[in-house]
Amino acid sequence: MIKRINLENILFLDIETVPQHQYYDELDDTTKLLWDLKSKYQRKDEISAEEFYDRAGIWAEFGKIVCISVGYFVLKGDTRNFRVTSFHGDELKILKDFKNLLNTHFNKPNHLLCAHNGKEFDFPYIARRMIINGIEIPYKLDLFGKKPWEVPHLDTLELWKFGDYKTFTSLKLMTHVLGIPSPKDDIDGSQVGSVYYEEKDIDRIIVYCEKDTIAVAQIFLKLRNEEILTKDEILSV
Template sequence: MLHKLDLEHILFLDIETVPEHKDFDDLSDEMKYLWADKTKYQRKEDFSAEEFYDRAGIWAEFGKIVCISVGYFTFKGETRSFRTTSFYGEEKQLLLGFKNLLETHFNRPHHLLCAHNGKEFDFPYIARRMIIHSITLPYKLNLFGKKPWEVAHLDTLDLWKFGDYKHYTSLKLLTGILGIPSPKDDIDGSQVRQVYYEEGDIDRIIIYCEKDTVAVAQIILRLRQEELLSEDEVISV
């Protein structure tokens, strides 16, 4: 079935998130309480709510998106290329930019969104942050009332599970075992908060996010047993 998909109909993506505020003390008293309550089982007695706040980017209620990178295949005769671009800056504006892309270029029934662990993280995170910013959900992210087979989402983690729902494989591990160049050659997800708030280096985050997007596309190629993308075939626009 995977071989029957037209690669040009897939929008590959990855997001990078950080805590919505730089420091725990920047939260209102109510949000401090809600954060402590939300994370009490994850923290147990090992961390205070303040000490645990560095990880707030994992939850859409307490984090924000700082970059959405997308990529798509184009074919001209025998020439293949993979084009990437990124939305970054103020969160509401980057979400609106991403929404506009979906509604103008990836709005047909046969179009698919693809990410690694996208069904559990990227897709719902984007949708929740859009709702928080009072942005009407684009069709591809609005799952209300849809049957499972009507949801146009591909997930490379899901594909690798082969029905084993107990199994989790990180993007770094999956690229490693499949012989795909690692996207984690500079930073990883745990360092994004520091790079964003302490170093203010959004360009570094964009590069990292786009590498993850390329890696997701490479996994699809490997699952289809097709030749991996070369560096010359990847074009950042």
């Protein structure tokens, strides 16, 4: 079934998120209380809500998106290219630009979005941040009233499970076992916040996000039993 999907109909993506503020002390009293309650069952007893705040980017209510990288295949005869681009900067602009891409280039019924753990993280996170920022959710992210087989989302983690719901397989582990170059050769998700706030190096985050997007496409090719992309086939646009 997966081999029947036209690669050119898939938009591969990855997002990078950080806490809304650099420091816990920057939160107002109400948000501090709500963060304390939200994180209570996630942190160990000896770890305070303040100490745990560096993980706030995981939750859309306490985090924000600093980069969305997307990639898509262009197939012409025997030539195969994978084009990658990124949206970054102010979150409102990121979300508007991403929505515009969906509405203008990936708005047909057979168009699909694909991410690793996207159904649990990327897709709902983007939708929630759009609502928080007053942006109407585009059709490809609006799941209200859709039956499971009508949801236009692919998830390489879900595809790898083959019906097994007991385990989580990271992108790094999947690339390793499938013989795909690791996207985690510089930073990982836990370091994005410090790179953003302390180093102020958005370019480093963009490179990392684009590598993850490429890795998702590579995994998808492997799941189709096809050759992975070579460096010459990957273009940054």
